[in-house]
Amino acid sequence: MASIKCGACKGTHDSVELVRACYGIADKQLIEDTEVIEDTGLKCLNRNASTPCQGEVYERPSLTRTGKWIARCDFHYDLRVQEDDKRTRAGVYDVNPPEWFDPAAAGETW
Numbered sequence: 001m002a003s004i005k006c007g008a009c010k011g012t013h014d015s016v017e018l019v020r021a022c023y024g025i026a027d028k029q030l031i032e033d034t035e036v037i038e039d040t041g042l043k044c045l046n047r048n049a050s051t052p053c054q055g056e057v058y059e060r061p062s063l064t065r066t067g068k069w070i071a072r073c074d075f076h077y078d079l080r081v082q083e084d085d086k087r088t089r090a091g092v093y094d095v096n097p098p099e100w101f102d103p104a105a106a107g108e109t110w
Helices: 016-023 028-032 074-090
Strands: 057-061 069-073
Touching: 069 074
Parallel strands: none
Antiparallel strands: 057 069
16 A cells, blocks of 8 residues: 655645644645655656656545546646636636637627
């Protein structure tokens, strides 16, 4: 069984579930501070992407606010964070539509 160094409490845990319990709903920095000491057997969601995996693979909270945990390597998680930042700046997660949104253009609502 893998031993996982927890970024929240700075201790070690024997399971991902215990790390999750330590975090509650974790923020990005605490997740980035978590280090897998031994191989957990987790596979990166993006392992078949054109860019190869780099770094440790462990579960991180979904950036799309679903509450799910997704296994990604450090490299692919960093890419995903960059994509999420672009979406946030574009207003994708806002309750109110951005200025450029026109409901008459396609008959859609925000």
